[in-house]
Amino acid sequence: MSSTLTRERLRECLGDADFPASRDQLVQTAERQGDGEAVRALRAIPPVDYANLTEVFGSVEFADDGTVPDADKHNAHANSVPGLAESATDTAPGNPIVEELGENRGS
Template identity: 55%
Template sequence: MSSTSVRDALDALQDVDFPAAKEELVQAAENAGAPEEVVKALRAIPPGEYGNRDEVAGSVRVDLASDLDLSAAQARRGGRRGQSQHLRDVPKPSVQDELDQS
């Protein structure tokens, strides 16, 4: 798991004009001299165009134990189709209700 935080990823994108494609975000981070962990995290986001920094924040996979500016719930709400699995809110299966009653 990467030690990148949302803040690290967004700091690397200070000079980006939005909207921006994933490839532009990765290139901007590389040009800014971002750490390899940040570049890898941006390479892992779903392809497409991002309208603002919040959309990027919702799609970057980070270590949830890091110093996030967003809680996991906030990241899920701001997420996009295809975002990292660990940020998705998954409904409890119906069989779990039966097991919980036991």
């Protein structure tokens, strides 16, 4: 089953939600609106408190733009380079001190 939920539809469905709101509160709001697709999408987001609708949007996958929730974006191919095989990309983590201060600090 593919999702048909759009940002506009979720915005309308959560129009009377009081923020900050927990995932369960958002699900209850969608249930009152009778939008089963929004209920399913909201049940799939992390069980945390959301400060506003923008934070909710960051956790929901939408049909209209093919977005991937932020948690998945962070984990999926963080070091990928378009056009290169995964084995040809630099996946070794750098030294955070060198990255911040530069390699030749001349201490």
